[in-house]
Amino acid sequence: APRGEGDLPALPDFPENWTYKDGEPDYVFELPVEYEIAAEGQEDYLDFYVAIPWNEDRFAEVIEFRPSNRSVVHHAGAYVVDLPPGTRVGEHGILETLDGEVLDRDAASKLSRKNSTRIEQQVFNQFNLAGSSKLISYVPGRGVERFMPGTGKRVTAGKYVRFTMHYNAVGQVETDQSKLGLWFNTKPVTHEVLTRQAGNPVPTSAFGHDIYIVQGEEIVPTLDENGERVRPKIPNIPPYEGNWKITGITPITEPITLYGLSPHMHLRGKSLRWVVTYPDGREDTVLDVPEFDFNWQIHYELAEPMHIPAGSKITGIGVYDNSLNNRWNPGPQLEVYWGDQSWDEMYQAFTEYTIDSQDLTRQVETTDNEQQ
Known part of the structure; x- marks a missing residue:
């Protein structure tokens, strides 16, 4: 179509760094490997694990999930989890058995359900409350969540952040190394x-x-x-x-x-x-x-x-x-x-x-x- 009259509107500004207005996060978890996505074919869901390094629970008042390559991240999620019994985190953050056998998501999930003795209901244990595991989801249009001061998401000491990644092939080989940024609570947290x-x-x-x-x-x-x-x-x-x-x-x-x-x-x-x-x-x-x-x-x-x-x-x-x-x-x-x-x-x-x-x-x- 022929170009109309008048000036074109300015191109939108897509920030390359963290989008939350208060600048750099207090702490950043990073995917433990720069993952390569094939040019073609269907990518299965992938789980990567990163240890939480602190000794006491902390609360995040703001959370941002930032892919390094948005073109290939169909969607993703970050969760606070325990490792299934009889497993460890192996090379590149992938879950494996104590004998070194790499576990895919289905195998890890079955192992967790089979061996788990964790009580889910809060009336038995206040720190295993259902709904506390999920930190944030990333999808087109969403990737930052803020919580009211005095509330927040618990990031539990001694557990792991699990990156659950769903990639899409885009016709050429691409890589991604997503990050999770946390801004800690600005006032004492009363409710999770x-x-x-x-x-x-x-x-x-x-x-x-x-x-x-x-x-x-x-x-x-x-x-x-x-x-x-x-x-x-x-x-x-x-x-x-x-x-x-x-x-x-x-x-x-x-x-x-x-x-x-x-x-x-x-x-x-x-x-x-x-x-x-x-x-x-x-x-x-x-x-x-x-x-x-x-x-x-x-x-x-x-x-x-x-x-x-x-x-x-x-x-x-x-x-x-x-x-x-x-x-x-x-x-x-x-x-x-x-x-x-x-x-x-x-x-x-x-x-x-x-x-x-x-x-x-x-x-x-x-x-x-x-x-x-």
Whole structure:
């Protein structure tokens, strides 16, 4: 097309260094290897481990995930984790057995589930609270999170930061060595920020379980041959279905304070909405993303923290479009599975909150053994 009249707007300024306005982080974790991404082919998820070097727990008030090569980082995450029993961190930060056998993500996950004795519920151990592991996600449009002074993400002494990386080939060989920057708390932390999903129970609910409703029907857990609860499988999205819905419900069993929300879906994602229903039946739409865009995913911070009383519920309503009307749809004629790749789907209605009763200034440190 011919060029129109007038001057072109200035090009956007994409900072090359840390984007958080207060400059250099207080501490930086770096991927332990400059990883090479092949020119073609599908890259599996990769986990890299870096030891946390301090002797006492610290809290991050600001966290930034910064790829060195954004063109190949499809998305990534940083987590505080224990190593699975019988493993160690080998060359280049990759997990391996004590005999030196390299473990992929699936093998490490199975080993962790098989041998883990860690108690997840906070009513037994205040430092193993579900939702405390995740530090941050990086996706297009998102990579910095700030927490209210007096709250923050715990970075636990003696554990490891796990970089979970999903790379995309771009037609030529590329490399990446991502970094994780932390700005520590500026005032004493009273409450730990948890990252949970709409549909997950509040961690202090000893008998809570996931609640998901798909196309109007609740999917429920089953028991395996050992009597262990098996997480229910979400049904696949049918071909040409333009308004397929999944709803996650979190009953609020004790008061919480809500700070932020992050929608994550893939190419069939159409919309995602969070609604708080109060004990008296009133409803409040906290966030509505009516036109979800996989190419620009945003973390939404509430202007003011939101106090939610016990007896309420948080509902996350996700809608998917697998029809011809979805311009991003790579295959409307295909059944859509739930998985890691962009052509699969995800429902992640991330919800960040603190539990009002869990005042760190009034708690006494305990261990799993003391509580069992």
